[in-house]
Amino acid sequence: MANTFNSYQEAVAFQPGRFNPLMLAGNERAKVILVCFEPGQFIPVHRPGVDLTLLVLEGEGRLVADDQETTIGPGALAFVPAGEARGILAETRLVILHVVTPPPTDADHMEVMAGLQRGAWR
Numbered sequence: 001m002a003n004t005f006n007s008y009q010e011a012v013a014f015q016p017g018r019f020n021p022l023m024l025a026g027n028e029r030a031k032v033i034l035v036c037f038e039p040g041q042f043i044p045v046h047r048p049g050v051d052l053t054l055l056v057l058e059g060e061g062r063l064v065a066d067d068q069e070t071t072i073g074p075g076a077l078a079f080v081p082a083g084e085a086r087g088i089l090a091e092t093r094l095v096i097l098h099v100v101t102p103p104p105t106d107a108d109h110m111e112v113m114a115g116l117q118r119g120a121w122r
Contacts (some may be wrong), residue, residue: 003032006088009058014038018116019090021098031103037061037090039079044115045087045122048108051101053079063087064122089121 003025005011011022011034019041025032035043043057045064054063056076063072064087065080072078072088080086088096117120 008034008095008097012036014093017041019043019088026094026103028103030099030101033098033100035088035096035098037088037094037096038061039090039092041094042089042115042121043087044112044118044120045085046102046108046111046115047083047085049082050104050108051082052078052086053099054078054080055097057095057097059090059092061094063088087115087121 007026008024011024013020013022014036016038020036022034022036023031024034054077057074058072058074060071060073063070063076063078064085065078066084066086088094
């Protein structure tokens with residue numbers, strides 16, 4: 001089933017405490033996720049077994065991709081292959097479109113959950 005949005009802004013939603021991943025579409029081959037961050041929120045650096053393509057729609061932050069850390073802003077595009085480190089730290093309100101292939105498993109999220117519990121981005 002196809003999912004269509006006239007504007008990604010229809011789906012934007014922030015939450016206190018941690019980043020907010022909003023699944024826009026998906027199947028057994030891919031997941032399309034809109035991720036919304038308040039300043040200071042983060043996805044901890046981790047190394048899942050999935051490919052990630054991301055596009056920054058709004059805001060600014062820091063991206064770890066493999067062994068490099070870079071500043072990101074609107075229009076920034078990155079591809080991080082499976083097994084390489086990745087993480088995001090929001091410096092302002094930040095909205096990023098993620099396309100993940102294949103969809104992550106619970107095991108892929110274990111490092112993220114551990115980092116959130118520690119309160120540590122890196």
